[in-house]
Amino acid sequence: MSKKKDLLQGTLDLLVLRVLETGPRHGYAIARRIEQISEDVLKVQQGSIYPSLHRLEDKALIESEWLVEDGKRPVKVYTLSKEGKAYLQAETESWQTFSAAVNTVLKNA
Amino acid sequence: MGRLLKQWRNRLLSLFRDGEKQRELELEMQYHLEALRKEYIQNGMTPERAHRAALARFGGAESLKEECRDAWGTRVVMDLIRDIRYSMRVLSKSRAFSLAVIATLALCIGGNASIFTMLNTLLLKPLPFPESERIVEIYNTYPEVGVTKDESNVPMYLDFKEHVEACSDFGLIEAFSGNIGVDGYVERVNGFAVTSGFFQVLRVRPHIGAFFSEENMVRGQHRVVVFSFNYWQDRYASDPSISGQTVMINEHRFEVRGVAPRSLEALYPNAQIFVAYAWNPANVDPLERHSNDPKLLARLKEGVDLSVAKSQIDARDEEFSKNHAQLRGVLESAGHETKIVALQEERVESVRNVLYLLQVCGLFVWLIGCVNISNLALTRANARNWEFALRRALGGRMSDIGRQLFSEGLLLSLAGAGVGVLFGLLGIRLINTYAMDILPPMPPLAFGEGSLGFMVVMAILTGLIISFLPTVRLFSRNLIKGLSESSRGSSTNRGSQRISSALVCGQLSLALVLLVGAGLLIHSFYNIVTRDYGLDATNVTTLRIPLLGQRYQDNVKVVQFQDRIREIVSAMPGVESVGIGRDVPMYSDYSSGAIQYSGSKMDPNGKPPLAFNTRVSPGYFEALGIKLLRGEVFGPLDVAGSRRGVVIDEKMADLYFNGESPIGRKLVNDFLDPNEEHWPEIIGVVEFAQHERIDDERGYPFAYYSIYDGIQRSFSLFIRSDIGSDLLVAEVRKRLGELDSKLPVFLSGPLIDFVDESLNNRRVIMYLLTIFAVIAMLLSSIGIYGVMAYSVSRQRREIGTRAAIGATRGEIVKLFFKRALRKTAIGLGLGLVGALTLSRFLAAMLYEVESTDFLVYTLITVVLFLVSLLASYLPAMKASRIHPMETLRLD
Known part of the structure; x- marks a missing residue:
């Protein structure tokens, strides 16, 4: 796996977690939300959130549940776990520190 | 619930539902695509276009599925x-x-x-x-006269170097020790004399400077030295400008050529110096081809088989034999063969x-x-x-x-x-x-x-x-x-009980094999240390003096010195007797070989008589406590050179003179000189004394020649005295210093230490095997204890029932003992079979003990039996104390 891909994956994971922080969602909703809040800057193929979701689930950062409503297709809904919340917070902080540092360098170097 | 535990649960669950997960993934993605499609249709697309657009927006579903599965794949490691x-x-x-x-x-x-x-x-x-498997050693063997490995010599070296084309390089190497003068004091150094080809055989390069050249192999141009890496480091502080300097070795000026590389330590870890192995080309007598001293090393050419070299060597031996018909018979009867073997094989043999x-x-x-x-x-x-x-x-x-x-x-x-x-x-x-x-x-x-x-x-x-x-x-x-x-159920555990019992049996048999091995070695060791080896080494102090250098060039000086030092030491207070000998008992390799004596004959198989020999002075037999049986030992006559005497031991007297008195007969340790006039005369017979390694067979007969019959420049003093060895050595050193301040003294200390050290070999192996065996015994007794204790704890109810219906404590103990006994008996039985089969491999290390020694086998079996009973005693006692009430207890 290339470094670049790793980076992308890590970023996507973070975005997914952030979206789930606002409440449980299914895959389609998560993809839409990411597109919306990034004002269509991050135009990823929507399907690529699925590896991310499965990875996060494997790490127990998110949990999933099949929701069956009468007369509708069953849908898999993801929820941020307690561990996921803590992880997101830690990652957000470190991401902010990192990007701030990069910005400083870009501005002042 | 912590995240890890959750994760653990998730994975545990997902492990069992691989197929289900695949289907779920499929459903999940389908749902997504459906949602996208609806979105596009709402935006006014036709269903067909919406379908295509949805697929494009979603991305390659198959590869994404693969990626998802990869995400689960990390599971293996995580698991x-x-x-x-x-x-x-x-x-x-x-x-x-x-x-x-x-x-x-x-x-x-x-x-x-x-x-x-x-x-x-x-x-x-x-x-x-480099290509070390091609380094070979070539040596003479005379198996028929008991010499399975001898060394080689200069004529062989020169002959093979010229004619054996299977090898590319040849080198001679012989131990060398000398007194080296460093900053005004004299130090004893050990090393080797080697020919110029030696380094080439090993394919080593000098660490500094150069090695020897061909011209250094000629006497007169041979005073060159190469230091070992270690010696150069220790004594010359890794002085980079060492080559070209001069040092005094045995009072001669030697030029330092260079420093050997560290890799030589693999073969010669204790060598300090290498000097040139030189001879006088004019004096190389082909007849010397069987006077063996140096080792001959060679390097096989690439792709050449050892057997090719061997046949070329055989051809040279045949040639020699043809040209020297006078030696032919002797060599044949000695079974002479020149062997060539890989150096590494020979080294570790x-x-x-x-x-x-x-x-x-x-x-x-x-x-x-x-x-x-x-x-x-x-x-x-x-x-x-x-x-x-x-x-x-x-x-x-x-x-x-x-x-x-x-x-x-x-x-x-x-x-x-x-x-x-x-x-x-x-x-x-x-x-x-x-x-x-x-x-x-x-x-x-x-x-x-x-x-x-x-x-x-x-x-x-x-x-x-x-x-x-x-x-x-x-x-x-x-x-x-x-x-x-119930947690105390017993029926399902029958199987594991059986396995446990089988394991315990196996353990016991392994332990028995090891204990028997150790026992046999200990018995051998006991036999050796308690044997009467004929020397009384207690209260004997020894020290070795080499008379080297120009001062002792003259033979007379050597004899004078030896006389003087005996006189001085015997006059010291507390000294009972003092003697000089060429070799140190239990330490030196005594020379052995064919002998001739008046009326001697080859035996029916055409083998000449054999004997070990050494050279000693008057006082030697007294100092070492070797008793005179007949005739006399050396005295002033021998010192003065007015007779050439030889003392033999009872073994030789019995073996070669069958009952007749050997006194007055002639004897020589040379099978070539036919002239009896030149031979020394037997003057006395002493009791048998073991000089070679103490655990050697009471092998060959022994002859003591006079140290004054010929010149012995390096010799040992043997002093019998009640005074402590350290004091004595210090005192002798002082007196020596008064005679010659430049003489180093080495190999000093109580003789009993040398005897003791000669047993190190056996001692190490015996200790190791004993340690192994004891550990094995402890482990297997723990094993027995564990299994018994466990079976008691599993059968509480059964025991309780027995107690309830009237079994006495004694009967319960007996019941468990009986079970333990059966395991022990089976284990020991198997072990005995194993030990009888395997102990054969120990035979070479045993001394006057058969590998089926009854005493050892019985003793070990009894000991192991008792240990195993003891290990089952405690659980059995515990069982007997179980109360009948146990029956009623429900789990």
Whole structure:
């Protein structure tokens, strides 16, 4: 796996977690939300959130549940776990520190 | 619930529903695509276009599915980590069990690793020279006269160098020691005299400067020296400008040519200097072809087989034999053959079997250790029945539980190996301190990557072995049923009881084999130290003096010195007697060979008579307590040179003079000189005294020639006195200093120490084997105890019932004893068969003990029997104390 891909994956994971922080969602909703809040800057193929979701689930950062409503297709809904919340917070902080540092360098170097 | 635990649960569950997960993924993605399609249709697209747009927006579904599956794939690694975490928790809960296992394994694996380090360094690793397998040694053998390995000589070297085309380089090497003058004081140095080709044979380059050239091989141009790396480092502080300097060796000026590379230490770890091996070309007498002193090394040409070289050498021997018909008969009757063998093979020949034997014994102990742990683990697995049943009931797969057992086993064995490194290092240190004498010359052992690899392999094997049985047991029964079972049930455990019993039997037999081996060696050792070897070494102090240099060029000076020093020392207070000898008993290699005496004949097989010999002065026999039986020993007549006498021992008198008095007959240790006029005359017969290694057979007869009959420049003093050795040596040194301040003294100390040291070889092997055997015995008695104690605890109810219906305590003890007895009897029986089969391999190391020695076998069997009974006594007593009320107790 290339470094670049790793980076992308890590970023996507973070975005997914952030979206789930606002409440449980299914895959389609998560993809839409990411597109919306990034004002269509991050135009990823929507399907690529699925590896991310499965990875996060494997790490127990998110949990999933099949929701069956009468007369509708069953849908898999993801929820941020307690561990996921803590992880997101830690990652957000470190991401902010990192990007701030990069910005400083870009501005002042 | 912590994240890890959740994760653990998730994975445990997902493990069992691979197919389901695939379907779910499919559904999930379909839902998404459907949603996208609806979105596009709402935006006014036709269903067909919307479908295509949705697919494009979503991306390659198949590859994404693959990626998702990859995300689960990390599971394999994660599972392992999880297993280990869980194992650690389980193991840390049963701390006593874990510690016992780790300690046992550390000992077993560490011990084996140190033996392996020795084995690997000596036998498995090649010598550190380029294409070292092509380095060969060539030497004379005379098997018919008892000489299976002799050395070689200059005529052979010159002949083969010219005519044996299978080899590219030849080199002679012979031990050399001398007195080297450093900054005004004299030091004794040891090393080798080598020809210029020697370094070429090994393909080594000088660390500094140069080696010898061909012209240094001629006497007169030979005063050049090469320092060993170590000596240069220690004495010359790695002086880079050493080449070209001069040093005084044996009072001659030598030019320092250079410094040898470090790699030479692999073969000659103790060499300090290398001097040129020189001879006088004009004086090379082809007849000297059988006066063997230096070793002859050579390098086989590339692609040439040893057998080719051998046939070329044979051809040269044939040629020599043709040209020297006078020697032909003698050489033939001696069975002369020139051998050529790979140097490495030859070097390790003497220790190969011993090292493999030790390793096998070490592995035996390890196996016993593993069996013990298997037993313990089996017991634990039974106790954990409930845990496993619960996991199974919750949907855990058997393979998962099995993997858990294996990861516990591996964790334990790796921890054991980890701690074992310490034991391994300790073992290596012990070998470096105590076993160097019995090994071929080599630098101290070090724990290298080979040893580490060995430990890792052993750890993994151990892990597999100790988790194998519990896992097999796990699969061989219905776990769920375990849930409904009482924790004290006994019926389902019959199987594991049987396995445990079988293991205990196996353990006992392994222990018996080891104990018998150790017992045989101890018996041999006892036989050796209690034998009457004819010398009275107590209260004898010895020290060696080399008279080298120009002052003693004149033979008369040597004789005068020897006379003077005997006079001085015998006049010292407290000295009973003093003598001089060429060799040091139990230390030197005594020369041996064919002899002639008045009326001697070849024996019916055409072999000449043989004898060992040495050279001694008056006072020698008194100082060493060798009693005179007939005639007389050396006296002033011999010193003055007015007679040429020889003293023989009773063995020779009996063997060669069958009852007739040998006194007055002539004897010579030379099978070529036919003129009896030249031979010394037998003046006395002394009792038999062992001079060669103490554990040698009471082999050949012995002859003592006079040290004054010929010149002996390097000799030892033997002083019988009640005064302590240290004081005596110091005093003699002082007196010597008054005679000649430049004389070094070496090989000094109590003679009994030399006797003692000559047994180091046996002692080391005996100690090691004894340690192994004792550990084996302890481990197997623990094994018996464990199994018995466990079976008592499993059968409380049965015992309670017996007690309730009237069994006495004695009867219950008897019942359990009987069971233990059966296991012990089977184990010991198998062990005896094994020991009888395997002890044959020890035969070479035994001394006046048969490998089927009745005493040893009986003693060991009885001891092991008692130990095993003792180990079952405690559980049996415990059983007898079980109260009948147990029957009523419900679990």
